[in-house]
Amino acid sequence: MNNYLTPNFAFANMIPVHAQGSRVWDQAGKEYVDFSGGIAVNALGHCHPVLVDTLTDQAKKLWHASNIYTTEPAQQLAKLLVDHTFADKVFFANSGAEANEAAFKLARKYAYEHYGAQKNEIIACVNGFHGRTLFTVSVGGQSKYQEGFAPLPEGISHIPYNNIEALKNTINERTCAVVLELVQGESGVLPAQVEFVQAARQLCDQYQSLLVFDEVQTGMGRTGKLFAYEHYGVSPDILSSAKALGAGFPIGAMLTTDKVAPSFGVGSHGSTFGGNPLACAVGCAAFNIINDQKTYENINKQSQALINELNVIGQSTGLFKEVRGKGLLVGCVLTDQYTNQAGEITKIALEQGLMLLQAGGSVLRFAPSLLLTDEDRQEGIKRFEQACQNFLSHY
Structure with a gap:
């Protein structure tokens, strides 16, 4: 072939x-x-009958309307996510990379509006993985995914994973966000230590920085809870989700709070296909099976x-x-x-x-x-x- x-x-x-x-x-x-699950995507296996029926039913009603309008499936899935997490608001995208792109842009926009242009630096971890856009590979901290694409976005630094002292020595008044995976999946299935996550929350509060959790791979039941942050007793300011969110149908989401969400004012960010009715309908059906x-x-x-x-x-x-x-x-x-x-x-x-x-x-x-x-x-x-x-x- x-x-x-x-x-x-x-x-x-x-x-x-x-x-x-x-x-x-x-x-x-x-x-x-x-045993691969489409890289942790097929949370309910292949061709789950409830998802097949849901997709078929929605396909007879509405496929696409654009973000000039909202739709019932988008509002229903957003409500499920809000009702069962720390979040107050949801932005829908099509992939984990797009959800993370939105998360990082929102973090900088929030800091710009509340503290000024100088507060724009992002701290992430060595060997992280956050997607394949230019911004997300830059935050990811793996040179193999960055090679040949320079110049990269600036204002990003990387610390060793699970290293509290390195975080303390790096965070400062110019830091707008600290970005963490709660399990570094791409780089070796390495879980975050509770003390590290708790220290990140405390330091972000101290320096008026936002804490961003990339739960693209760990979210939607993968770790035994709806989202992995529940294992740590720590809530983020922004969280990204994708992969299992649609259980095989492409969809991503960025979750955030009423404190942070207003910085994404009308026209500041968007996605033509984000919140697609087909994806959101399947996402609702998958959510109800997973969160059981x-x-x-x-x-x-x-x-x-x-x-x-x-x-x-x-x-x-x-x-x-x-x-x-x-x-x-x-x-x-x-x-x-x-x-x-x-x-x-x-x-x-x-x-x-x-x-x-x-x-x-x-x-x-x-x-x-x-x-x-x-x-x-x-x-x-x-x-x-x-x-x-x-x-x-x-x-």
Whole structure:
């Protein structure tokens, strides 16, 4: 099959054609267990019947109206987010990068209006990931995503993740925002320490800076709570969400408070497709399934079982030195002997019929459906163990 797409993607050696739940089939009819979840997007697995019905119903009513108008689905999803979080207002976009772009622009706009043009500096963390726009790769702090795109936006500094002293030494009166992922997903499934998050809140209050949480990957039940900030007892001023928000249908959102929201006055920011009725209708349906006690119980049950089984494999093979994460966002950290081999292991896993992710060169990332069943988990683990054995046999 010819590839007519630009060469910035290295596609896997299979083409999926249909899926259901945690199972996927390719063009040849081969079946796969999906532990990747579309990179933590397919929170309810593939083709959940409630989402399919919701999308079908909405498609018969209204597809697009533009932001000259609001719509019932947009208002309904925004209300769900407001009613169940710290937030008072919501801005809808189409992706995590756009949600973060809005978050960073709002932080600077708020500081400009309340404290002056000099208060524009953003503090983020080394090895963060916030998207692929020029602004978000600049905040992200990974040179591999910035190379060749200079000059980059200025006024951004980076500190080591989970380093309170570095944050204390960097934040100042010119800081408009501190940006944190509560689990650094792209860079190794590394959770934030409670003390670090609490210190960030205290320092932001001290310096009249806004605290921004990037929950694009950790939000919508992924860590066992609706949003990961609930684990920390700390509320942000701005939060970004996407990925699982639409459970596979593209949508992003920026959440904020009545204190901060007015800085996005009429015309200050926008999105042609943001708040699309199709996306918001699916988002409402997904929200109601995710934000349910039975779903959270399944997340925590499957998380513990998955971590236990991965630890057993790690001990028997000597491949991993640590299994870490929160909820159903789990990372296996390869031992030093197998540094930078995560990509090779994911390829072998795919050959065994398991869809898996990597997070950096030395961490295997698991982000399965939040509705993962015992049967699918056990079958996926069986295929993963075989992939590990195959890797070791020819390493």
